[in-house]
Amino acid sequence: MLSPMFPLHRPRRLRSHPQLRRMVCETVLTTNDLIYPLFAVPGEAIANEVKSMPGVYQLSVDKIVDEAKAVYDLGIPAIILFGIPDDKDLDATGAWHDCGIVQKAAAAVKQAVPDLIVIADTCLCEYTSHGHCGYLETGDLSGRVLNDPTLELLKKTAVSQAEAGVDIIAPSGMMDGFVQAIRLGLDEAGFQDIPILSYAAKYASAYYGPFRDAADSAPQFGDRRTYQMDPGNTREALKEIQLDVAEGADMLMVKPALAYMDIIWRVKQASNLPVAAYNVSGEYSMIKAAALNGWVDEERVVLETLTGFKRAGADLILTYHAKDAARWLAQ
Ligand code: PBG
Numbered sequence: 473m474l475s476p477m478f479p480l481h482r483p484r485r486l487r488s489h490p491q492l493r494r495m496v497c498e499t500v501l502t503t504n505d506l507i508y509p510l511f512a513v514p515g516e517a518i519a520n521e522v523k524s525m526p527g528v529y530q531l532s533v534d535k536i537v538d539e540a541k542a543v544y545d546l547g548i549p550a551i552i553l554f555g556i557p558d559d560k561d562l563d564a565t566g567a568w569h570d571c572g573i574v575q576k577a578a579a580a581v582k583q584a585v586p587d588l589i590v591i592a593d594t595c596l597c598e599y600t601s602h603g604h605c606g607y608l609e610t611g612d613l614s615g616r617v618l619n620d621p622t623l624e625l626l627k628k629t630a631v632s633q634a635e636a637g638v639d640i641i642a643p644s645g646m647m648d649g650f651v652q653a654i655r656l657g658l659d660e661a662g663f664q665d666i667p668i669l670s671y672a673a674k675y676a677s678a679y680y681g682p683f684r685d686a687a688d689s690a691p692q693f694g695d696r697r698t699y700q701m702d703p704g705n706t707r708e709a710l711k712e713i714q715l716d717v718a719e720g721a722d723m724l725m726v727k728p729a730l731a732y733m734d735i736i737w738r739v740k741q742a743s744n745l746p747v748a749a750y751n752v753s754g755e756y757s758m759i760k761a762a763a764l765n766g767w768v769d770e771e772r773v774v775l776e777t778l779t780g781f782k783r784a785g786a787d788l789i790l791t792y793h794a795k796d797a798a799r800w801l802a803q
């Protein structure tokens with residue numbers, strides 16, 4: 473049987489010329505969409521390349537400032553800071569101390585590049601001796617992270633980050649009630665205008681592997697499945713989103729991104745907040761490894777991937793490829 477649509481309709485007509493393709497292009501990736509993650513370490517003149525993430529470095533504060541300038545010059549609006557402290561303990565002191573590494577890095581960046589938005593990842597896993605995202609009772613090696621005591625530490629962490637000059641607080645520990653606790657803590661301390669970007673739907677993912685090398689934050693025992701989500705769940709993501717919106721989140725994040733495009737889409741439909749997708753470490757490493765082997769065209773694969781996140785509904789993309797992407801987009 474002949475289709476009644478053909479030859480009346482020929483979609484190829486609109487693909488016949490580059491300018492025409494530009495006119496009907498539905499999704500445009502821009503440098504405004506990008507957020508670049510940086511890892512701060514104590515010391516000076518330090519740039520340790522992360523083995524599993526070629527092109528990504530642990531940087532001392534002076535080098536972070538140089539990077540921040542470069543990022544700003546490329547037109548990327550924001551960075552997100554992670555910290556690797558000298559000392560780790562049960563109270564995650566390095567997370568909330570005035571002289572914490574993220575606090576130092578944030579203050580230095582805001583002084584050198586005031587117009588660059590500085591986001592702080594607000595979590596405890598880089599600062600706890602056991603590597604979990606929350607508080608554990610002394611000697612409790614069962615891995616039971618205590619929710620409500622963790623909220624107190626997160627509140628302290630967020631306030632000290634805000635005091636250091638951080639522009640946006642991004643809690644990533646998947647503790648129940650963490651958005652509300654942080655909102656109240658920030659408000660009490662006079663930071664009513666600091667937005668919260670909540671890692672709202674964060675899955676227990678193997679794609680975080682390289683990050684845990686970069687941030688030295690692998691749990692010393694057990695895993696994160698009592699707080700991060702099961703990769704099979706969608707409804708639960710929507711529940712998390714609903715709760716975070718009700719608790720006062722200003723922006724929502726889905727993480728990881730590549731294997732969770734449907735979740736990005738659903739979150740976008742389910743809320744009126746800007747949605748961020750975290751193109752995580754393992755996603756970066758996979759493309760990087762293939763590119764270094766000459767198996768894929770890095771520029772094209774990265775731009776296609778990032779455009780895909782936008783098409784799925786992401787307004788913002790956290791990516792280790794942000795600087796490369798900004799350069800490629802500028803050409
Ligand atoms: C800390 C945190 C993690 C990432 C961002 N914040 C690691 C984890 O939850 O284990 C992962 C980022 C990445 O893989 O690039 N809670």
Ligand code: ZN
Pocket residue numbers: 595596597598604605644645
């Ligand atoms: Zn964490």
